[in-house]
Amino acid sequence: MNGWSTPIRCYVSPADNDKIREWYESLSPQEKADADEFLKNMRRTRDWQMPHYRASLRGGEGLGELRWPSEKKAHRLLGFFMGGFWYAVVGCTHKQGVYSPSNALDTARRNKKQIEKGEVRTVDYDL
Amino acid sequence: MISRLWEKMKDPQYRRAFVASQISIGIPFQIRALLKSRSGWTQETLAEHTGMLQPRISGLMTPGRTRPNIETLRRIAEAFDCGLMVRFVPFSDLARWSEEFDPEWFHVPSFANDAMPIERKPVGVEEIFDTIPMVAGGTNGTFRHSRIELTGREFQSREETARMLPISSTATPPVLLEQSSARKLYA
Numbered sequence: 001m002n003g004w005s006t007p008i009r010c011y012v013s014p015a016d017n018d019k020i021r022e023w024y025e026s027l028s029p030q031e032k033a034d035a036d037e038f039l040k041n042m043r044r045t046r047d048w049q050m051p052h053y054r055a056s057l058r059g060g061e062g063l064g065e066l067r068w069p070s071e072k073k074a075h076r077l078l079g080f081f082m083g084g085f086w087y088a089v090v091g092c093t094h095k096q097g098v099y100s101p102s103n104a105l106d107t108a109r110r111n112k113k114q115i116e117k118g119e120v121r122t123v124d125y126d127l
Numbered sequence: 128m129i130s131r132l133w134e135k136m137k138d139p140q141y142r143r144a145f146v147a148s149q150i151s152i153g154i155p156f157q158i159r160a161l162l163k164s165r166s167g168w169t170q171e172t173l174a175e176h177t178g179m180l181q182p183r184i185s186g187l188m189t190p191g192r193t194r195p196n197i198e199t200l201r202r203i204a205e206a207f208d209c210g211l212m213v214r215f216v217p218f219s220d221l222a223r224w225s226e227e228f229d230p231e232w233f234h235v236p237s238f239a240n241d242a243m244p245i246e247r248k249p250v251g252v253e254e255i256f257d258t259i260p261m262v263a264g265g266t267n268g269t270f271r272h273s274r275i276e277l278t279g280r281e282f283q284s285r286e287e288t289a290r291m292l293p294i295s296s297t298a299t300p301p302v303l304l305e306q307s308s309a310r311k312l313y314a
Binding site for chain 1: 131132135138140141143144145147148149151152153156159189190191192225226228229230231
């Protein structure tokens with residue numbers, strides 16, 4: 001291995017809930033296995049571009065999204081780069097131009113701002 | 128981490144899903160890495176060599192988009208002029224492969240750039256001292272003999288138990304002996 005790694009950190013809410021872990025735990029076994037395999041490879045590759053990664057979301061204010069299909073659903077992990085880390089802020093799905101949950105982008109923007117201001121803590125992606 | 132993966136694999140549903148994800152997610156990362164390693168190759172080049180359409184190649188390179196069948200993989204291997212190994216393995220092997228796979232460094236040479244495999248050397252008793260011997264002696268009349276056999280790019284360690292005469296009453300703890308010493312003492 002070359003040791004290349006993009007470290008991923010996860011948003012923890014002010015109420016101290018690891019929101020990315022909650023999202024992960026809501027997935028089916030197949031979705032979990034696919035997410036594990038996809039994210040493991042993404043952490044090890046420099047190839048953060050389409051179709052795996054959209055660097056800039058419309059109205060996302062600096063947010064990007066990791067993208068992978070699993071169980072006939074388009075899975076998304078919204079997040080952003082800062083200081084050598086990629087911060088995951090919301091896990092969701094996407095269908096016909098709409099996120100599910102529908103407020104995913106708004107929540108992601110809010111979570112991003114909280115991280116940037118240092119109002120919340122983050123944890124290593126360790127799922 | 129492989130220990131975390133192993134914990135997850137204790138769930139039968141997860142480990143079945145893990146096998147499927149190696150095909151639907153892992154294989155596309157392999158194909159992407161292979162294409163990247165072939166200088167000047169594009170999806171169109173691979174499409175020409177496989178006789179497939181470029182959109183299908185794109186789909187095969189997109190994690191989760193398709194679950195390629197063995198015939199499709201055979202055609203891709205043929206295009207890259209490399210082998211394709213499909214075999215049943217213990218979950219521990221698959222977990223190790225998944226954990227060690229690095230899309231930045233995955234490279235499979237074409238036959239022209241491959242090296243001829245070296246034949247394994249047959250092992251006989253006479254070869255014990257031709258290899259790298261380590262003899263652990265004890266006073267109970269037996270010793271365990273470990274040897275490392277060098278066969279080109281590979282090596283393996285074997286352990287055998289055999290009868291021996293005690294060297295002396297002072298040789299209580301197991302001792303490691305160099306080849307020449309071992310010859311002298313056990314001749």
